[in-house]
Amino acid sequence: MTEDSNPITYSRRFPTIEDVARLAGVSTATVSRSLNSPARVREATRQAVEAAVKELGYTPNFGGQALASNRTNTVGAIIPTMENAIFARAIQALQETLAARNVTLLVATSQYSPAREEDQIRTLLARGVDGVVLIGSERPASAYELLDARGVPFVILWSAPANTPHVTIGFDNASAAAGVALRVVEMGHRRIAVISGITRDNDRAQARVAGIVAVLENAGIPIHPAYLTECPYSLNDGEAAAIRLLTGTDRPTAIICGNDVLAAGALRGARILGIDVPGELSITGFDDIELATAVYPPLATVRVPHRRMGAAAGDCLMRWIVEGKRPESITLPTEFMDRESLGKLRNT
Amino acid sequence: MTEDSNPITYSRRFPTIEDVARLAGVSTATVSRSLNSPARVREATRQAVEAAVKELGYTPNFGGQALASNRTNTVGAIIPTMENAIFARAIQALQETLAARNVTLLVATSQYSPAREEDQIRTLLARGVDGVVLIGSERPASAYELLDARGVPFVILWSAPANTPHVTIGFDNASAAAGVALRVVEMGHRRIAVISGITRDNDRAQARVAGIVAVLENAGIPIHPAYLTECPYSLNDGEAAAIRLLTGTDRPTAIICGNDVLAAGALRGARILGIDVPGELSITGFDDIELATAVYPPLATVRVPHRRMGAAAGDCLMRWIVEGKRPESITLPTEFMDRESLGKLRNT
Incomplete structure (x- = not known):
């Protein structure tokens, strides 16, 4: 189980302050005080109440609290x-x-x-x-x-x-993306293309490209302008960008994608062209959303917290x-x- | 609703501070004071204002344009x-x-x-x-x-x-799901399992299961209780449910899933077990979200509008x-x- 695993509770009854008190091992008055005036209860008590509130999904009744x-x-x-x-x-x-x-x-x-x-x-x-x-x-x-x-x-x-x-x-988007580029370089790739999200108005996309470019420059790997592409974050756009890259001259052996959606699209593009991943082409993503392991082969990617x-x-x-x-x-x-x-x- | 119910309560017009003042029997200045400096008004007044605010659903600080x-x-x-x-x-x-x-x-x-x-x-x-x-x-x-x-x-x-x-x-969720079941039956399948979403509190999931069951019953296909499963809509849950179905006795040759997420999970489960889709097992989804064509093989599914x-x-x-x-x-x-x-x- 990862940190992103999602415990889903299907309890139907709506939890009450009594439930919270019972689970936290305190009185209902203490629960109320802990929620409304946390400074007035001991930290251990506050934490116990908070844990119980979270576990039960308790929500106090709407009303006077907000007004006050x-x-x-x-x-x-x-x-x-x-x-x-x-x-x-x-x-x-x-x-x-x-x-x-x-x-x-x-x-x-x-x-x-x-x-x-x-x-x-x-x-x-x-x-x-x-x-x-x-x-x-x-x-x-x-x-x-x-x-x-x-x-x-x-x-x-x-x-x-x-x-x-x-x-x-x-x-740090730049250093996370640099980490990916470093792995790709370590695997022996030299013809490395990038499919980024649209960088305009998007500091995350800009930082990721900057991180990748810095690693490639540092490794003495020439970056053809045609290898640096950007498109909206969609499967279809990722697929189209990959097909353009893979049908050009000097086909890349690795494509670093700005996120998992673009990478899943690139994977589909490679399949359409009959190009084996990872045998003939490596593809990486960014985000580690569920899509990354729903596709095949599963995507090497960056797990975002x-x-x-x-x-x-x-x-x-x-x-x-x-x-x-x-x-x-x-x-x-x-x-x-x-x-x-x-x-x-x-x-x- | 009694005849002397306050009409303001049920009006579509957004409640104003005047409405609150009228209902609480105080001046608008007192309402304002009660909301902003509750310590400066008598407790009984504060409670009257609070009750009026609650009843009317009044919220301060709205822009003048919207009020107009x-x-x-x-x-x-x-x-x-x-x-x-x-x-x-x-x-x-x-x-x-x-x-x-x-x-x-x-x-x-x-x-x-x-x-x-x-x-x-x-x-x-x-x-x-x-x-x-x-x-x-x-x-x-x-x-x-x-x-x-x-x-x-x-x-x-x-x-x-x-x-x-x-x-x-x-x-119509029932007839859309029935359409899927009909296709599966037409393909010659008789050992047909269902991985539904949680049906409790979910009329869409209930209707889909009902549509599938109606088709199978009509086709004279016995539905083993073990073949009718439900789980939360997640890849991991779909994968686990498929693995349970595929490692039991009388392995199904087709799994109808309550949505594409469950189907993508089932596809992953089949891959883990080395079961070829569609050679040895057919899997269907519902929704036609992007995931349906991101996975391989792409999912037969229902396109929802x-x-x-x-x-x-x-x-x-x-x-x-x-x-x-x-x-x-x-x-x-x-x-x-x-x-x-x-x-x-x-x-x-």
Whole structure:
């Protein structure tokens, strides 16, 4: 079981404060105090109550609590897309963390459009959300000004830029992608192509390409401009890009893809052309979403800390909202998942 | 509803601070003070204001423009999950349709929990959404009562029950699944197993199983209880269920899966056991999400009208909201997608 395994409970009865008290081994008064005035209970007690709340999926009744604190008990998240479930596990973990605190998550999708994202930030603020979760750091200053003007706490997931005034809970896209490129080079590949997501307005995609290019340059491997392609994150686009690369001159022996969706598309493109993976062609992904192991051969990829990012975002944001204490940024590790789609270069 | 019920409670107009003041029997200044500085008002006053706020679903801090038209230009959707992108394309089409009218879509995910969905309906109504989109018809009467009490337009996607007082924009799950079962029977299969999603609280999963069972019974094919399994919609669960079915006695020659995610998992299970698909085993899915053609062999499945449902939901809901005219229910066709994972029974 991985950190992203998803325990699903199908208990039908809605848990009560009595259930939480029983599981935590405390009185209902202590549960109430722990939820409403955590500073007034011992840390061990608070943790026991929190664990019980989480385990049971307990949600206190709506009502006076939010009013008393001028809170709406809603948090808004804006993600680029729901397609391909790229952000699904992080959002799920975020929601579970918020639900344990009686906070509802509302999600909007920007389709990677900064203008639409800014509209959505405005809408979420108008709906009175207590906090906001965004993906990536690159957006117009006006979007940040909107958030700052309202003083609504917000955290940024999926990136970890060195110089940012904002709270980020993410990972180093450049070094994770560099790690993939290094593995590909170590396998003996020299004709290495890249299918990136659209880099415009997307700091994650930009950082991944930069990480790959740095490794190749350092290894003295020439990067043909025709080998550096980008397209939207879709299976069809990944397939088409791979077919273009594989039917050109100097066919690459490895394709490093900007995410698992592009890699799954590239895999399909190779199959259409009758090119064996990994015998004749290696393909790598990024994200380690479920798709990575649904396809065959399974994709060598980077495991992004989906659930840890989502849960940490919920924890940090709620502490910020409730206690008014701005959290520190967090950079989480990624892991290279070595799987069959990456193989040694064969003499051809 | 008694004759002296406060009409404001059931009005579509978004409640104002004046409404709260009137219901609580205090001035608007007192309402404001009570909400913003509760310590500065008497406890009895605070409680009266709180009760009025709760009853009316009043939420402060809304933009003046929305108030002018009594609309907030937001629509809420509650989907069971974002995992595996099962609902992604419909939600995307819904959002595009709404965005063309400058309406923002806010999405919550219930994790297939009716209790959580009801909380989320309550939250969306409290946030003042102009309309609501739900998935499936089966939920506690209390959830429908919440919506009816507010008079907020709502439409139901993904199902098309014959007898419902609600507006549904969906398709016939039972007959679509029956169509799959018929194809499988026509291919000569007699040992046919079913991996369904969890049927409890899920009218779509129930209808699909009923459609399959009806066809098999009609064809005189005995259905071993061990052949009828259900599990959560995940790759791992589908894989595990398939492995259990394929390592038991009387191995099935065909597995009809409740959706594409389960089918992709079953495909992986067959591969682990070295069972050739479709040579030794046929597998079918349902949904025709991208996953269906990302895996190999591509899945024979049912194409659900994802985008048409989403777009029609947006159109119907907006006409209802703007013109006050309740739309008719719509039942859309599905299409069987004949692909390689389904083959003729070989003599074994």
